[in-house]
Amino acid sequence: MQDRQRTPGRFVGSSDGTSTTGPAGDSSQQEQEQAVARRRNFAIISHPDAGKTTLTEKLLLYGGAIQQAGAVRARGEQRRVTSDWMELEKQRGISITSTVLQFDYGAHTINLLDTPGHQDFSEDTYRTLAAADNAVMLEDAAKGLEPQTRKLFQVCRLRRIPLFTLINKMDRPGREPLELVDEIEQELGLLCWPVNWPVGSGDQFRGVIDRRSRQAILFRRGERGRQARELEMSVEDPRLGELVEEHLLHQALEELELLDGAGADLTLEAVHQGDLTPVFFGSAMTNFGVHPFLKAFLELALPPMARTSSAGRIDPLSSQFSGFIFKLQANMDPRHRDRVAFLRVCSGTFERDMVAHHARSGKAVRLSRPQKLFGQDRSVVDRAYPGDVIGLNNPGVFAIGDTLYQGRKVEYEGIPCFSPEIFSWLHNPNPSAFKGFRKGVNALREEGTVQILYDTDPGKRNPILAAVGQLQLEVVQHRLEHDYGVPTRLEPLGFTTARWVTGGWPALEALGRLFNCKAVRDSWNRPVLLFKNSWNLQQLHGDHPELGLAAVAPVVSGMEPIAL
Ligand code: G4P
Numbered sequence: 001m002q003d004r005q006r007t008p009g010r011f012v013g014s015s016d017g018t019s020t021t022g023p024a025g026d027s028s029q030q031e032q033e034q035a036v037a038r039r040r041n042f043a044i045i046s047h048p049d050a051g052k053t054t055l056t057e058k059l060l061l062y063g064g065a066i067q068q069a070g071a072v073r074a075r076g077e078q079r080r081v082t083s084d085w086m087e088l089e090k091q092r093g094i095s096i097t098s099t100v101l102q103f104d105y106g107a108h109t110i111n112l113l114d115t116p117g118h119q120d121f122s123e124d125t126y127r128t129l130a131a132a133d134n135a136v137m138l139e140d141a142a143k144g145l146e147p148q149t150r151k152l153f154q155v156c157r158l159r160r161i162p163l164f165t166l167i168n169k170m171d172r173p174g175r176e177p178l179e180l181v182d183e184i185e186q187e188l189g190l191l192c193w194p195v196n197w198p199v200g201s202g203d204q205f206r207g208v209i210d211r212r213s214r215q216a217i218l219f220r221r222g223e224r225g226r227q228a229r230e231l232e233m234s235v236e237d238p239r240l241g242e243l244v245e246e247h248l249l250h251q252a253l254e255e256l257e258l259l260d261g262a263g264a265d266l267t268l269e270a271v272h273q274g275d276l277t278p279v280f281f282g283s284a285m286t287n288f289g290v291h292p293f294l295k296a297f298l299e300l301a302l303p304p305m306a307r308t309s310s311a312g313r314i315d316p317l318s319s320q321f322s323g324f325i326f327k328l329q330a331n332m333d334p335r336h337r338d339r340v341a342f343l344r345v346c347s348g349t350f351e352r353d354m355v356a357h358h359a360r361s362g363k364a365v366r367l368s369r370p371q372k373l374f375g376q377d378r379s380v381v382d383r384a385y386p387g388d389v390i391g392l393n394n395p396g397v398f399a400i401g402d403t404l405y406q407g408r409k410v411e412y413e414g415i416p417c418f419s420p421e422i423f424s425w426l427h428n429p430n431p432s433a434f435k436g437f438r439k440g441v442n443a444l445r446e447e448g449t450v451q452i453l454y455d456t457d458p459g460k461r462n463p464i465l466a467a468v469g470q471l472q473l474e475v476v477q478h479r480l481e482h483d484y485g486v487p488t489r490l491e492p493l494g495f496t497t498a499r500w501v502t503g504g505w506p507a508l509e510a511l512g513r514l515f516n517c518k519a520v521r522d523s524w525n526r527p528v529l530l531f532k533n534s535w536n537l538q539q540l541h542g543d544h545p546e547l548g549l550a551a552v553a554p555v556v557s558g559m560e561p562i563a564l
Contacts, residue, residue, distance in 0.1 A: 039387035041111035046138035047146035055284040063103025100389040131344035141174030160274035173202035191276040304387035310411040316386035320407035321348030328447040341398040350384040359403040414555035420466035423493040440484035495530035502548030523561035
């Protein structure tokens with residue numbers, strides 16, 4: 001995946017030696033520099049119910065992007081009632097798409113890459129993380145690490161992006177903070193540096209102590225509001241003893257001392273390398289701790305940096321525009337049967353109506369009608385900078401991982417395929433509808449709605465749908481029927497795990513006959529092994545330790561996938 005030079009506060013020149021000063025001159029160069037320095041982009045990873053929607057809403061309140069608490073949730077409800085947008089979403093009452101929320105806070109422009117709430121769509125979340133420069137891991141204080149958070153953490157780990165941890169719901173009884181921190185260190189192998197530390201929890205939650213300033217920030221129950229004015233005072237202040245029970249303060253200070261005695265130092269380098277996570281405690285619902293978190297996040301997060309491409313590292317300050325597509329979404333507005341491709345800008349300045357090259361096809365494309373999407377609202381974008389995400393109208397030209405560029409050819413590394421967990425034959429019961437069936441399956445694969453695998457027996461021509469969650473399969477069936485007029489039938493295969501054979505077909509053939517697994521080919525004709533359970537996978541590992549198996553497929557570039 002993208003590998004970036006991490007030099008905090010400084011941008012690295014592009015390896016191709018091109019000047020970072022563009023033909024447009026110094027003033028536009030300066031504007032671009034300022035825009036990049038101002039930008040911070042991140043995605044939130046969490047298990048359902050940890051409070052992602054609540055936190056998102058509070059962050060948007062701080063940014064002035066929404067005016068009242070409840071607006072994000074209310075939007076969802078209103079949408080379900082009044083809009084005919086995406087029938088399936090309505091039926092399920094869940095959000096299955098993700099977009100970007102941009103807002104200004106102080107001197108910064110923040111891009112929050114919103115990810116689907118439902119875990120069945122985590123493949124979409126994985127791809128969104130490919131476009132994020134930072135991630136925020138949100139935990140419920142009573143639950144600690146949960147399955148979905150663990151999975152998403154692994155995706156962050158692949159790219160080693162900076163990870164910030166916010167332990168939420170401190171106003172409710174939770175686990176011991178030391179235990180929560182220890183769990184992250186032990187299970188994820190990630191060093192923790194608590195930036196603030198809680199005083200009490202649940203009914204006795206009194207606030208947090210900022211570790212660097214030794215200021216206590218007091219929690220006042222029952223306060224909600226736009227920007228809670230947090231009461232702050234030094235831990236040495238004698239008034240604190242009147243406001244907080246002595247034993248709670250004593251315990252927090254003692255634990256802080258323990259933390260100071262052990263563990264690593266907080267350095268920008270360790271955060272930016274993804275080796276150390278700054279940890280915060282708060283309560284998103286009561287808006288407590290969100291402001292201190294946001295302030296520290298902006299201080300410590302990574303700005304848009306140079307990214308690796310076929311032409312070396314591309315500096316965000318390069319005068320030439322470039323970016324890559326990380327997500328496709330069809331039929332956001334069924335009346336127009338539209339398709340939107342989400343582009344992460346990596347370098348240069350994007351301008352409305354500009355003509356850029358499409359690296360995969362070599363064609364020039366006019367990027368007209370670029371959009372910024374805020375929930376379901378859209379506005380036309382005139383300009384966008386590195387770190388931003390824009391929605392482009394996609395007349396079937398763009399696929400996930402595609403690069404768009406101006407000037408010298410560049411191609412970003414693309415987005416890998418993540419290991420699916422559900423597999424099903426897709427049958428088309430009506431042979432006369434094969435044309436629509438083929439068209440639909442190819443389009444949905446290209447959009448990344450689902451992965452498509454094929455049997456190694458050429459006689460078995462039905463595609464195998466491979467997904468992370470069951471809902472993905474339902475979306476495929478729904479879309480085939482409603483958009484392509486083809487009702488289909490699913491036949492589960494009963495496998496739960498997939499691994500790519502890194503040595504390709506020769507490595508697989510060298511093994512001879514295999515038991516308890518099935519070999520299939522992916523859309524790039526690479527061998528994939530399917531297993532019924534992890535025990536069968538371990539067994540193969542044991543029998544053939546020399547066989548390389550990967551849970552994430554390497555990125556393919558410059559090759560067209562097999563179409564049905
Ligand atoms: P999600 O997007 O991660 O799935 O979580 P969401 O924000 O929807 O929050 C899940 C539930 O947890 C919500 O309650 C929400 O109000 C609650 N919650 C979020 N943050 C906090 C917090 O800091 N403290 C406490 N006590 N609760 C919190 P719900 O009952 O499911 O919904 P609602 O009735 O509040 O709308």
